[in-house]
Amino acid sequence: MDFDRPLVFDACALINVHASGRLGDILRSIPQPTLVTETVRALELLQTEALDALNPEGDRLGDLIEGGKLVVVDFDSDDEAGLFLDFAAAIGDDGEAASLAVAASRGFAVVTDDKKARRFAVGETLGVPLVYSLEVIEHWSSDLEVPPFVLQTALESLRVNGSYEPARSHPLYGWWQQALALT
Amino acid sequence: MPSSTLDTLDPAELGIRLQRARKRASLTQKDAADVIGAARTTMVAIEKGDRSIRPTELVALARAYNRPVSDFVRERPSVEPFEVQFRAAPGASADDDPIRPVVAEWEDLCMSYLELEEALGSPLPRDYPPEYAAEHLPTELLAESIAASERRRLGLGDGPIPRLRDVLEQEVGLRVFCLPMPTPYSEMYAYDARLGGCLAVNQNHPAERQRWSLAHGYLHFLAHRERPVIHFEGQYQRVPESERLADAFAMHFLLPTASVIRRFAAYGRDGRFTVADLLTVADYFGVGVQTLVLRLEGLRLLPSGTWDRLKDRGFRVRDAQEKLSLDPGSRERADKYPLYYQHLAIEALDEGSITEGRFAELFGIGRVEARQLAEALRERSSGLDEGATTVDLTVGSAQAA
Numbered sequence: 001m002d003f004d005r006p007l008v009f010d011a012c013a014l015i016n017v018h019a020s021g022r023l024g025d026i027l028r029s030i031p032q033p034t035l036v037t038e039t040v041r042a043l044e045l046l047q048t049e050a051l052d053a054l055n056p057e058g059d060r061l062g063d064l065i066e067g068g069k070l071v072v073v074d075f076d077s078d079d080e081a082g083l084f085l086d087f088a089a090a091i092g093d094d095g096e097a098a099s100l101a102v103a104a105s106r107g108f109a110v111v112t113d114d115k116k117a118r119r120f121a122v123g124e125t126l127g128v129p130l131v132y133s134l135e136v137i138e139h140w141s142s143d144l145e146v147p148p149f150v151l152q153t154a155l156e157s158l159r160v161n162g163s164y165e166p167a168r169s170h171p172l173y174g175w176w177q178q179a180l181a182l183t
Numbered sequence: 184m185p186s187s188t189l190d191t192l193d194p195a196e197l198g199i200r201l202q203r204a205r206k207r208a209s210l211t212q213k214d215a216a217d218v219i220g221a222a223r224t225t226m227v228a229i230e231k232g233d234r235s236i237r238p239t240e241l242v243a244l245a246r247a248y249n250r251p252v253s254d255f256v257r258e259r260p261s262v263e264p265f266e267v268q269f270r271a272a273p274g275a276s277a278d279d280d281p282i283r284p285v286v287a288e289w290e291d292l293c294m295s296y297l298e299l300e301e302a303l304g305s306p307l308p309r310d311y312p313p314e315y316a317a318e319h320l321p322t323e324l325l326a327e328s329i330a331a332s333e334r335r336r337l338g339l340g341d342g343p344i345p346r347l348r349d350v351l352e353q354e355v356g357l358r359v360f361c362l363p364m365p366t367p368y369s370e371m372y373a374y375d376a377r378l379g380g381c382l383a384v385n386q387n388h389p390a391e392r393q394r395w396s397l398a399h400g401y402l403h404f405l406a407h408r409e410r411p412v413i414h415f416e417g418q419y420q421r422v423p424e425s426e427r428l429a430d431a432f433a434m435h436f437l438l439p440t441a442s443v444i445r446r447f448a449a450y451g452r453d454g455r456f457t458v459a460d461l462l463t464v465a466d467y468f469g470v471g472v473q474t475l476v477l478r479l480e481g482l483r484l485l486p487s488g489t490w491d492r493l494k495d496r497g498f499r500v501r502d503a504q505e506k507l508s509l510d511p512g513s514r515e516r517a518d519k520y521p522l523y524y525q526h527l528a529i530e531a532l533d534e535g536s537i538t539e540g541r542f543a544e545l546f547g548i549g550r551v552e553a554r555q556l557a558e559a560l561r562e563r564s565s566g567l568d569e570g571a572t573t574v575d576l577t578v579g580s581a582q583a584a
Contacts, residue, residue, distance in 0.1 A: 011538070011539075011540060012539050012550065015550050016189075019428035019551070021217075023377075031469065040577045043540070044550065050549065051551070062528065075238075075242060075286050076239050077239075078237050078239050081239045081241075081242050082188075082189065082238040084238070084241075084242065084252070085188045085189060085238050085252060086187055086242065087186045088251070088253040088256055088257065089188040089253065089256040089257045089258070090187075090253045090255050090257075090339070091253070091538060091542045092257050092537065092538070092541050093251075093253060093538035093540040094252050094253055094540075095538075095540050096540060097252075097253070103233065113395050114538045114539055114540075115535035115538075116535045116536065116537060116538045117538055119535055158298070162551060162554070163551050163554035163555050163558065164554065168472070
């Protein structure tokens with residue numbers, strides 16, 4: 001997949017990529033700025049700290065933020081904050097609403113796996129490109145020609161530590177199955 | 184204008200929500216005004232609905248109050264806040280009362296429950312009896328009469344009620360949460376036309392005491408429906424009639440006379456009714472040993488003062504129960520959330536009516552934990568593979584297939 005604009009990571013996607021144990025490598029493989037909203041950072045801080053603990057060898061979220069690889073962004077105008085309020089009222093979730101509001105306002109893409117957020121973004125024709133977390137991981141593995149066993153370990157870690165499995169209808173379900181099956 | 188949502192929200196309603204959130208966060212109007220860089224008078228005007236709020240101000244206040252912005256802007260059912268209902272009730276009147284945060288959490292949970300029902304178009308089925316008139320009869324007789332009527336109405340016979348909470352949730356349609364409360368508090372009851380009857384019992388209490396609290400709170404629903412109650416030990420110098428009725432009802436509802444006499448007779452066939460018999464019968468009915476002793480004393484099956492004598496001899500209930508491997512009330516579901524609430528939450532998540540973040544919020548847990556819970560709920564509700572849960576099992580669909 002070509003990433004032609006900055007990516008705003010929503011909470012569920014950030015947790016998924018972090019749970020793979022390869023957060024830093026994956027973010028560095030993306031040729032565009034990678035961002036997270038202040039709303040998501042504040043909401044999910046404890047969760048990501050728990051994931052940091054699960055991957056003591058891997059990159060820590062705080063370090064990636066401090067190093068500038070993951071940029072924390074906040075609403076920079078009443079217009080943007082207003083968009084956030086509109087989306088929060090419709091979606092009922094601050095994290096998803098903040099990611100979509102920043103992306104819609106600034107022409108960025110959003111990495112999210114959330115069914116309701118994706119449905120809302122498409123239904124409201126926000127014009128925000130949506131990316132699955134598995135697409136980001138798949139991009140890392142193919143772009144850097146990651147050895148199959150490294151990818152398998154990352155996905156296994158995502159499955160176990162992130163308690164995540166794609167639905168059968170997920171566009172990368174076949175890829176996931178195949179990558180995990182390698183021994 | 185930057186936000187169409189702010190245009191459509193009633194400023195007075197938003198002001199009330201903001202004021203309540205500020206108080207919950209224990210902030211003054213001056214503190215809140217400082218957050219948005221305004222004068223205190225501006226904050227007063229915002230909370231009164233006299234001054235419109237800018238989106239960035241609302242975001243800043245929500246953060247300072249540690250509440251999601253969506254709490255303020257999404258459409259929520261209009262109900263009378265519990266804290267307002269309880270203002271006149273003894274038990275939660277002072278701002279620093281330790282039960283206040285529990286009342287706030289309980290109200291949030293009841294509201295979320297109703298929101299789930301409305302989002303899915305699946306209201307909690309209700310089978311409410313008309314309110315029992317609490318008059319004319321002596322308390323004891325009235326309690327026994329209501330208990331017998333309710334047992335009949337709910338098809339409970341006169342035996343033990345092993346899953347009282349499930350009966351109240353699923354047969355009657357009450358919202359029953361099991362929340363950690365400070366030790367002296369045992370139960371809270373509130374009613375609102377939209378929410379219906381809402382009960383909360385203290386999760387920190389032993390199961391058999393929780394069952395007593397459930398029965399006690401149920402009487403308030405049956406006989407004093409619109410009168411909110413927070414119940415705690417040492418609450419009254421002189422116990423009011425409504426409380427005496429609730430106590431007597433709980434006794435008769437959990438320990439129906441005929442059934443208690445039958446058990447007593449069965450165990451006391453050799454003319455002796457031992458401590459082991461007492462423990463076994465208490466376990467059978469899922470009540471505390473003291474409760475059973477008092478009931479048997481009341482029925483004159485045991486001499487009055489039996490409980491005091493047992494205590495004087497150093498009788499320790501828990502030790503004795505452990506020796507006999509008894510755990511009264513253990514059949515009662517002890518989880519915090521009603522079953523239907525859990526069912527609606529997983530259904531809403533799976534059909535995309537709520538986000539994963541909201542699902543986690545509904546259970547007060549983190550995302551990864553929420554995913555594990557979602558998996559467990561799916562397994563519990565179906566035990567089937569993905570996709571199989573949506574199979575229509577009604578007669579018509581089977582014929583069509």
